[in-house]
Amino acid sequence: MEQIKIVIVEDDRDWLRGLTAYLNRQPDLTVTATASTVQEAQELFRSTEPLASIALMDIMLHDEPAGISLAEQALMAWGVKVIMLTSMEEKEFIFRSFQAGAIDYQIKSRFEELPAVIRGAHARQSSINAAVAEQMREEFRRLKRLEHEFKVKEVSDLITPTELQVLELIDQGHTQTEIATRFFISLRTVKIHVGHILKKLGSSSSKEAAQKIRDLGLFEQNAVRGKNKEKHQ
Numbered sequence: 001m002e003q004i005k006i007v008i009v010e011d012d013r014d015w016l017r018g019l020t021a022y023l024n025r026q027p028d029l030t031v032t033a034t035a036s037t038v039q040e041a042q043e044l045f046r047s048t049e050p051l052a053s054i055a056l057m058d059i060m061l062h063d064e065p066a067g068i069s070l071a072e073q074a075l076m077a078w079g080v081k082v083i084m085l086t087s088m089e090e091k092e093f094i095f096r097s098f099q100a101g102a103i104d105y106q107i108k109s110r111f112e113e114l115p116a117v118i119r120g121a122h123a124r125q126s127s128i129n130a131a132v133a134e135q136m137r138e139e140f141r142r143l144k145r146l147e148h149e150f151k152v153k154e155v156s157d158l159i160t161p162t163e164l165q166v167l168e169l170i171d172q173g174h175t176q177t178e179i180a181t182r183f184f185i186s187l188r189t190v191k192i193h194v195g196h197i198l199k200k201l202g203s204s205s206s207k208e209a210a211q212k213i214r215d216l217g218l219f220e221q222n223a224v225r226g227k228n229k230e231k232h233q
Contacts, residue, residue, distance in 0.1 A: 004122045007033045007052040009041045009070060010085065011061045019056075019111060026115050038066045042073065050078035054118050057102070059086040059093050068096045075101040081121045083114075152216050158200045159213070166193050168219050171210035 006029060010016040013036055020031045032051045035041040038061055044051070055074045059067040071082040082102040086093065087109065094105055103121055106114060159167070169179050176194065180187045194206050203209035213219060 001028050003030050005030050005032045005052040006054045008056045009035045010058040011036050041070050045073050045077040055080045055082045057082050057084050059084050068100050071102050072100040163197050167210045167213050170206045
């Protein structure tokens, strides 16, 4: 039976001893080295020969998230698969851990799942636990919202109120001649507005530009602003 060698970095010495004993009782798992301080871990990963293929890394070492940088060091030094251990479920630490190269993240209270997680990581079949996956999805949704808000602000800063009105009428199917009549301006002025809009938005047609603004929700925002303005008059 192939032995999977493990190194553990954990500052709670009692928990470290208990986890080491628990894993060593598994027929295919062997804890080959441990460290309980940042300094011990750094010295360990400076060893020329890798002592393990799996590293269990406590995120918080003496009240600091030092395990994240140590995970990166372990990966670069030994090429190990790093599984982060923590008693917390904080999105910031989850993403920083994955950015450092960790492949999984486990809550300490669920230590009985670690043998299966370790075997999966060793066989390159590791999967992110459900709690982490949901937090990652929420973070991606948050980033998507921020991206949308940034794009809306960027376009809002480019387009003048008049240009927005012109685009909204185009979106409603009005011709440039009809728009000129409605605003009591010349057709040439409307064409100038449309030319400016196409240049600002990088669109090839006025309809494409109007669709872009609609997709960003700017017509709806403009309508809401108009209603709010009427209420306060």
